[in-house]
Amino acid sequence: MALYLVQHGKSLSKEQDPEQGLSQEGYADVNRIAEVAAGYGVRPAVIRHSGRKRARQTAEIFAEALRGEMSKAEPVSGIDPIDDVTAVANTLKTGDNLMLVGHLPFMERLTGFLITGSAEKLIFKFQNGGIVCLDKNPDAQWWFIKWTLMPRIE
Numbered sequence: 001m002a003l004y005l006v007q008h009g010k011s012l013s014k015e016q017d018p019e020q021g022l023s024q025e026g027y028a029d030v031n032r033i034a035e036v037a038a039g040y041g042v043r044p045a046v047i048r049h050s051g052r053k054r055a056r057q058t059a060e061i062f063a064e065a066l067r068g069e070m071s072k073a074e075p076v077s078g079i080d081p082i083d084d085v086t087a088v089a090n091t092l093k094t095g096d097n098l099m100l101v102g103h104l105p106f107m108e109r110l111t112g113f114l115i116t117g118s119a120e121k122l123i124f125k126f127q128n129g130g131i132v133c134l135d136k137n138p139d140a141q142w143w144f145i146k147w148t149l150m151p152r153i154e
Helices: 024-039 053-067 085-089 106-116
Strands: 002-007 046-049 098-102 131-135 144-149
Touching: 002 053, 002 106, 024 053, 024 144, 046 053, 053 098, 085 106, 098 106, 106 131, 106 144
Parallel strands: 002 098, 046 098
Antiparallel strands: 002 131, 131 144
């Protein structure tokens, strides 16, 4: 099972959009990353997002690019910025590929927890609109970073 973790694309300020939808730069970055991922054959069986506007918009771009026009991205609870990562981690099973589109610090904390067992350890610094692909050997206890795809080298 591949687990694709995505931090939403760059968003507008609350003054520009109270719901903080994607900015033009956010749309451009996510579209570019989604096109590259599609070219590499990334095909999540399911794409889920936090329900917040910027995460939903990001998930919809990935859904169209990676799964086709008839694909939908689904909202899911439990992946907001300060939600408990152990609740989500305990639901992950090897099987179908899953993409989660959410927020910081949740995504970084989930990555740390899955790889080391501690949500407090920063294992990877996410970028808006980037993908961190985790994988797990069915017989292993911990996950590992298989690859990443980021909008820029920083």
